Amino acid sequence: MATASTTQERAAELNVLARKQRSLWGDALYRLMRNKAAVAGLIVIASAFLIAILAPFLAPYSPIQIPQNPASQMEPLWTGSKYTDPRYLLGTDFLGRDIVSRLIFASRVSMVVGFVPTAIVFGLGVTVGMTAGFFGGWLDQVLMRFTDIIYAFPDFLFLLIIVASFRNSPFGKVLDGLMLIFVAIAIVGWVGVARLTRGQVLALKEREFVEAARSVGATPRRIMTKHLLPNALAPLIVTAAFAVPSAILGEATLSFLGVGIIPPTPSWGQMINEGFPLFSANPWAVLLPAICISVVMLSFTFVGDGLRDALDPRMKT
Amino acid sequence: MLKYTIRRLLLMIPTLFFVALITFALAKAAPGSPFDRNPDKPPRQETIDRWNRFYGLDKPVHEQFILYMTNVLKLDFGISVVRQRPVSDIIGQGFPVTAQLGIQALFLALAVALPLGVISALRQNTLVDYGSLFFATVGTTIPSFVMAIFFIYIFALGLKLFPVTGWGTPQHMVMPTVILALGAAAFLARITRASMLEAIRQDYVRTARSKGLREQVVIVGHVLKNAMIPVATVVGPAAAGLITGSFIIETFFSVPGIGREYVRSILALDYPVIMATTLLYAFFIVVANLSVDLVYGMLDPRIKVAK
Amino acid sequence: MADLLEVTDLHTQFFTRDGVVRAVDGVTFQVAAGETLGIVGESGCGKSVTALSLMRLIPQPPGKIVKGSIMFDGQDVLKMDDDDVRGIRGNNIAMIFQDPMTSLNPVLTISRQISEALELHLKMDKSEARKRTIELLELVNIPSAKKRVDDYPHQFSGGMRQRVMIAMALSCNPKLILADEPTTALDVTIQAQILDLLKNLAREFRTAFILITHDLGVVAGMTQRINVMYAGRIVEKADTGELFANPKMPYTWGLLRSIPRLDESRKAKLVPIEGLPPDLIAPPPGCKFEPRCQYRRDVCSEKEPELKHIPGAKADHEARCWGTQEGGWLVDTDWRREIGDTRVIEEIKQETASVTTTEKPGE
Numbered sequence: 012m013a014t015a016s017t018t019q020e021r022a023a024e025l026n027v028l029a030r031k032q033r034s035l036w037g038d039a040l041y042r043l044m045r046n047k048a049a050v051a052g053l054i055v056i057a058s059a060f061l062i063a064i065l066a067p068f069l070a071p072y073s074p075i076q077i078p079q080n081p082a083s084q085m086e087p088l089w090t091g092s093k094y095t096d097p098r099y100l101l102g103t104d105f106l107g108r109d110i111v112s113r114l115i116f117a118s119r120v121s122m123v124v125g126f127v128p129t130a131i132v133f134g135l136g137v138t139v140g141m142t143a144g145f146f147g148g149w150l151d152q153v154l155m156r157f158t159d160i161i162y163a164f165p166d167f168l169f170l171l172i173i174v175a176s177f178r179n180s181p182f183g184k185v186l187d188g189l190m191l192i193f194v195a196i197a198i199v200g201w202v203g204v205a206r207l208t209r210g211q212v213l214a215l216k217e218r219e220f221v222e223a224a225r226s227v228g229a230t231p232r233r234i235m236t237k238h239l240l241p242n243a244l245a246p247l248i249v250t251a252a253f254a255v256p257s258a259i260l261g262e263a264t265l266s267f268l269g270v271g272i273i274p275p276t277p278s279w280g281q282m283i284n285e286g287f288p289l290f291s292a293n294p295w296a297v298l299l300p301a302i303c304i305s306v307v308m309l310s311f312t313f314v315g316d317g318l319r320d321a322l323d324p325r326m327k328t
Numbered sequence: 329m330l331k332y333t334i335r336r337l338l339l340m341i342p343t344l345f346f347v348a349l350i351t352f353a354l355a356k357a358a359p360g361s362p363f364d365r366n367p368d369k370p371p372r373q374e375t376i377d378r379w380n381r382f383y384g385l386d387k388p389v390h391e392q393f394i395l396y397m398t399n400v401l402k403l404d405f406g407i408s409v410v411r412q413r414p415v416s417d418i419i420g421q422g423f424p425v426t427a428q429l430g431i432q433a434l435f436l437a438l439a440v441a442l443p444l445g446v447i448s449a450l451r452q453n454t455l456v457d458y459g460s461l462f463f464a465t466v467g468t469t470i471p472s473f474v475m476a477i478f479f480i481y482i483f484a485l486g487l488k489l490f491p492v493t494g495w496g497t498p499q500h501m502v503m504p505t506v507i508l509a510l511g512a513a514a515f516l517a518r519i520t521r522a523s524m525l526e527a528i529r530q531d532y533v534r535t536a537r538s539k540g541l542r543e544q545v546v547i548v549g550h551v552l553k554n555a556m557i558p559v560a561t562v563v564g565p566a567a568a569g570l571i572t573g574s575f576i577i578e579t580f581f582s583v584p585g586i587g588r589e590y591v592r593s594i595l596a597l598d599y600p601v602i603m604a605t606t607l608l609y610a611f612f613i614v615v616a617n618l619s620v621d622l623v624y625g626m627l628d629p630r631i632k633v634a635k
Numbered sequence: 636m637a638d639l640l641e642v643t644d645l646h647t648q649f650f651t652r653d654g655v656v657r658a659v660d661g662v663t664f665q666v667a668a669g670e671t672l673g674i675v676g677e678s679g680c681g682k683s684v685t686a687l688s689l690m691r692l693i694p695q696p697p698g699k700i701v702k703g704s705i706m707f708d709g710q711d712v713l714k715m716d717d718d719d720v721r722g723i724r725g726n727n728i729a730m731i732f733q734d735p736m737t738s739l740n741p742v743l744t745i746s747r748q749i750s751e752a753l754e755l756h757l758k759m760d761k762s763e764a765r766k767r768t769i770e771l772l773e774l775v776n777i778p779s780a781k782k783r784v785d786d787y788p789h790q791f792s793g794g795m796r797q798r799v800m801i802a803m804a805l806s807c808n809p810k811l812i813l814a815d816e817p818t819t820a821l822d823v824t825i826q827a828q829i830l831d832l833l834k835n836l837a838r839e840f841r842t843a844f845i846l847i848t849h850d851l852g853v854v855a856g857m858t859q860r861i862n863v864m865y866a867g868r869i870v871e872k873a874d875t876g877e878l879f880a881n882p883k884m885p886y887t888w889g890l891l892r893s894i895p896r897l898d899e900s901r902k903a904k905l906v907p908i909e910g911l912p913p914d915l916i917a918p919p920p921g922c923k924f925e926p927r928c929q930y931r932r933d934v935c936s937e938k939e940p941e942l943k944h945i946p947g948a949k950a951d952h953e954a955r956c957w958g959t960q961e962g963g964w965l966v967d968t969d970w971r972r973e974i975g976d977t978r979v980i981e982e983i984k985q986e987t988a989s990v991t992t993t994e995k996p997g998e
Contacts, residue, residue, distance in 0.1 A: 290477075535740075
């Protein structure tokens with residue numbers, strides 16, 4: 012008497028489903044925008060991005076040139092100490108360079124270090140993980156053993172070893188050491204992403220829609236790109252959101268230890284490294300980059316948490 | 329259960345082997361040597377040759393590796409190139425310090441995180457909850473050396489409560505321990521809270537209430553037991569994380585632990601120390617990962633009692 | 636003599652971000668001592684929420700029992716303080732939940748989970764409680780009860796676990812047991828066993844039962860009376876036999892008609908009730924079933940009917956429908972013949988077919 016379609020039509024007729032329905036991604040976006048912390052984080056990150064791009068126009072002085080008659084170790088103007096110089100809003104470092112300009116240019120390093128290696132990590136990790144998970148067999152086994160080994164290394168120390176080993180080589184000097192840092196972060200990071208993707212693929216592989224696609228004659232590549240990838244995307248996006256600050260932190264720590272960016276190029280970690288010996292005398296040279304790092308890290312965390320809540324409806328706390 | 333443990337322990341060996349291999353390869357591939365630390369006054373060639381012979385660095389690379397591994401089995405980790413002392417001495421001196429720091433931090437972290445996580449879950453959306461969420465976010469996000477900077481500025485330079493660097497007296501230990509504990513506490517609090525929230529939503533809680541049990545009995549007798557399982561499994565890796573991650577704090581506060589020594593050896597390309605410490609750290613991490621499954625097996629009857 | 640349980644005009648609501656969900660919207664019924672009442676309805680009709688309200692197990696935010704009275708054994712449960720309510724739970728009223736796997740605590744032995752109530756309400760000490768627990772397990776037909784009493788829930792099969800839940804509910808000899816879809820999560824063969832067990836226990840211990848289910852087959856053999864619920868209200872109530880023989884409300888017809896039958900021809904299509912249940916936040920103004928009802932008239936969308944006795948039916952048979960009230964258009968309807976039930980049409984066809992071949996009509 013009645014079939015499924017008739018019921019649907021009737022329901023539509025009766026306007027029983029009164030509330031609007033949104034698509035999956037639209038729903039996630041909506042929820043993300045409602046999360047105030049995440050929105051604040053996005054604004055901060057966007058600003059940092061802008062500052063990084065517009066650095067040469069925003070910075071009042073050169074970040075690396077040592078002025079003729081340096082006024083070194085000046086304090087920020089608002090501290091009211093007698094060691095201030097009206098030319099330098101936030102003071103100067105031990106070589107007399109303006110801190111404002113250095114902070115602004117250092118944001119470039121952070122932004123680049125955050126996004127570039129993450130892109131590499133994900134491009135490589137997702138491809139390998141998906142292939143391993145989908146085809147299984149020896150490729151999968153090899154990948155698993157490999158990840159076990161990498162996992163045995165403490166993340167950061169592995170990074171440190173790679174960087175420290177090669178920093179004196181010609182490769183290590185490219186882009187003031189940035190290239191080496193990119194490569195090191197990528198080497199350490201792609202394994203985790205590959206593993207995550209593989210796990211997702213394994214779970215999704217057995218679902219009916221994959222079987223359906225296969226029975227229609229879809230090639231493995233098509234299945235992987237059009238079917239598996241979109242469904243696996245959610246946790247990957249969240250991981251990416253946390254991978255960026257992790258990379259930024261990695262660079263900051265490396266620079267803090269003295270093996271990161273090659274001076275005189277500024278990075279926030281580098282500024283801490285240089286200012287630390289004079290901490291008690293000139294604390295703000297260290298505090299300000301520390302604050303910058305904290306703010307950026309917190310922003311990414313809020314965004315990452317927001318994404319996680321928005322994309323996974325079950326995890327409402 | 330026992331068979332599983334033994335199998336996992338045996339799997340550890342090839343893993344550690346590869347860790348050693350990779351570290352060795354990296355150290356060898358690195359340009360430069362520990363001998364040319366002073367670029368203005370390079371040592372004479374015959375001195376270098378003598379040192380190379382002494383440290384076995386003139387032999388082919390794979391021979392060096394085999395030689396190294398056989399020595400490891402005899403628990404001989406060689407001599408530090410930089411310090412001219414047996415590596416086992418260096419580790420023997422530094423490790424207890426790191427261990428003490430790590431254990432103190434672990435206890436502090438647990439003492440703070442567990443109650444905080446539980447209370448925060450029970451009093452969702454109240455001040456305590458928001459406070460602990462804030463704490464968890466800040467603790468896991470802000471890197472430890474940045475935290476250390478703020479702490480030193482406020483407590484050491486500002487309030488002059490603690491010395492800035494050094495180790496030995498209780499005052500020296502406070503800041504490093506607290507900062508190290510911070511990250512772990514934030515992480516553990518987060519997990520505890522999430523686990524409690526998950527457990528409290530389960531059907532069996534409704535059943536317990538339907539039997540007329542007081543809320544307190546329900547929480548302690550039914551919910552906590554379930555909620556603590558994931559937390560307990562995570563303690564092992566947390567401890568390993570503290571021990572292997574203390575190097576920044578140690579460098580910062582000049583704590584004479586193995587972490588600080590490790591950083592120095594990496595920067596100076598002191599292979600014997602690098603190898604030995606890497607193996608030590610990897611060992612801890614692998615054991616910690618194994619402990620996760622074991623603890624699960626011990627605490628969760630669904631796994632403990634095979635059908 | 637007053638009934639064991641008298642529920643009057645119960646209203647339970649949930650306050651959500653999207654609005655107030657009127658899950659139980661004015662429910663009144665009674666259960667006498669030793670009687671088994673069935674509450675039947677689709678998912679979301681409010682039957683489970685009714686049961687939970689009886690024990691005040693509704694989670695306080697976001698839920699709230701906003702109106703009504705629940706007189707149990709002469710006392711109003713809704714007016715009791717928390718300690719007294721806890722005294723009743725598990726003791727005078729007990730509940731059996733739908734999914735025994737998730738309703739039992741996986742990290743506690745079943746001995747502990749059953750003894751808890753015994754120790755709390757009957758003040759037994761550990762050894763007494765343990766003895767009683769083993770007795771209870773044997774009562775519900777769990778083999779090797781003595782050995783299995785220290786096992787964990789996951790070591791039992793689904794049917795066994797439900798028996799454990801039943802044992803748990805029985806432990807303090809409650810006067811009333813609420814069984815919320817007790818067999819829905821079980822295999823069909825096990826279902827029969829569990830229902831048998833419940834029936835025997837009801838008879839032996841003279842316990843009153845409220846059996847909540849969406850499965851009409853379950854209530855047919857188990858209950859003395861049935862309440863049919865829809866959208867938070869009772870829409871038909873009758874003695875069990877009367878309900879199956881003479882259902883009067885279109886929704887009940889829909890339920891009965893939609894049961895697939897083994898003796899149906901394979902070509903016959905399934906007959907669901909068209910449409911979807913109403914939005915409980917903004918329900919339609921008139922009769923809540925009106926949008927899906929094939930017998931509706933204008934009055935149905937204007938005003939909501941009251942639950943009233945049906946003229947011509949047995950004394951306790953009431954329905955909430957304009958068509959079944961005094962002078963209504965559905966009062967004399969034999970639902971099977973009138974409505975074009977496909978099976979009945981087949982039967983009629985066959986009857987008439989045999990008449991034309993062998994007999995002259997009218998003879």
